[in-house]
Amino acid sequence: MDIAPGVGELDLHPDHLPDGLVVANRLGLVCSFNAEAARLTGTAPAAALGRPVEAVLPLEDPDGRRWWRVTNPYRGLSTRSGQPERNLLLPGGREVLVAARYVRSRPAGPVRRLVVTLRGTDARQRSERSNAELIATVAHELRSPLTSVKGFTATLLDKWDRFTDEQKRLMMQTVDSDADRITRLITELLDVSRIDSGRLEIRRQPVRLDEAVRRHVKTLVNGGCPAERFDLRVTEPLPGLWADPDKIDQVLGNLLENAVRHGAGTVTIEMHRVPPSTTRPEGTAVTVSDQGPGIPEEAMHRVFTRFWRGGDGGGTGLGLYIVKGIVEAHGGTVTVGRSAGGGARFRFILPAGTPAFLA
Structure with missing residues (x-):
């Protein structure tokens, strides 16, 4: 059996x-x-x-x-x-x-x-508490950017002629940044809802995972992060990947930004082929590790749950929950551990592309 x-x-x-x-x-x-x-x-x-x-x-x-x-x-x-x-x-x-x-x-x-x-049915109370916590977290995260947006727009409408063009530009840049923050939060909430309901839509197409990693590193460097902080190690050749490029970008962006924000020292990104076995197909493994304080052992089992926050506790605590949901929706796995340097190490494995794509 x-x-x-x-x-x-x-x-x-x-x-x-x-x-x-x-x-x-x-x-x-x-x-x-x-x-x-x-x-x-x-x-x-x-x-x-x-x-x-x-x-x-x-x-x-x-x-x-x-x-x-x-x-x-x-x-x-x-x-x-x-x-x-x-x-x-x-x-x-x-x-x-x-x-x-x-x-x-x-x-x-x-x-x-x-x-x-x-x-x-006693579990319903836990579910209701979780939903209440989600509502409280969302309200808290929305309050700050919305207050900022309302304050700057009200000030500009009331005293437009008193500000120079440069002052107006700075205010509008702040409003634009806060609007992006609200958009990201709404996107996270939609992703959580789709993951919880088993309806996360995956639009598969050929993806070059190494190119996606290099693109994210370049974006972080252009944003002011020193280039020497990143160590990219790619073991060629990598198998083809049939995946949703936007969802994979979410996974990479979340893991790399977490390593930069909460970690320290060099951020090492390793990529290599995972050979097929009797229990899984050929795939690609991506490991992101840093040299920061790492994640306490007693917290390891909670990292991919809702509302878990590491480091300074900022953010919604939904990012790694979404990472896990996206990777598993692709048929992959994601794990957390401690790097050789003592920091956090996240590794996800995605199955290779379809035979038609690999041909």
Whole structure:
């Protein structure tokens, strides 16, 4: 019988997870059913394993519609990566929060694994607290630039003739900068929403990852960062990459800007080919490391969660959460660790391009 990918490699046994975990194979048969899933559903693992997942989880929405008929991943849109968490009902009317992730053998390919998580309604309070924190963070981040924009525009409208052209230009530059800051925040919020709902759209095309890295480094240098601070190491040749260039730019921009802002010393960017194995296709690995204070060991597991802030605590704390969401939407992985110099080290691996592109 198939087993869930990576389950045997986890340090934490599935039965020790706080949420219910149900994994189905490519045929839709349950191959993993942990203790919390058994507690929430009232179904013993032995009675669930090997059975169709829709029979093991006969979930309905509050209107009485069968969840499986609406969200069947094996026959649905091939671009979907999962289903957002929502409130559903088990037989007898018991409420649970349910989310699903689709693991595909290749982008837009057939579903190889279906991973369903179940949480009791007590988890709703945690979700509500998270949403409240998001609203508070957004309000705080918007208040400063909007106050600045309102102040400068009101002053200019009221006392236009009292300012020189140079003073007006400086004020308008500040307004323009604050408008960019607001736009970036709105973009982050939209990305978070799409990642949470499993609807992050990936527009794939050939991408030269080494050229993208060089372009970002040049932008940082033009912005005043010393060129000698960057050490780019590319092991040729790199495999072709079939990805969304705008989304990859977000990942690179976030990691490099974090290294510059929160790190110290030399920022090293390493790129090399990752050979194929029995569990993953050929890919490209990108590592960004610095020589700063690094990330405390006790915080490593929280780096890619919402609202985690390193360094001086500035920003929304959503950047690395978005990085993880984008990389995983491409079928890749991202990890964090400590560099040889003691600073932070981020590494992401993206699968290579399609055979048609590589040809």
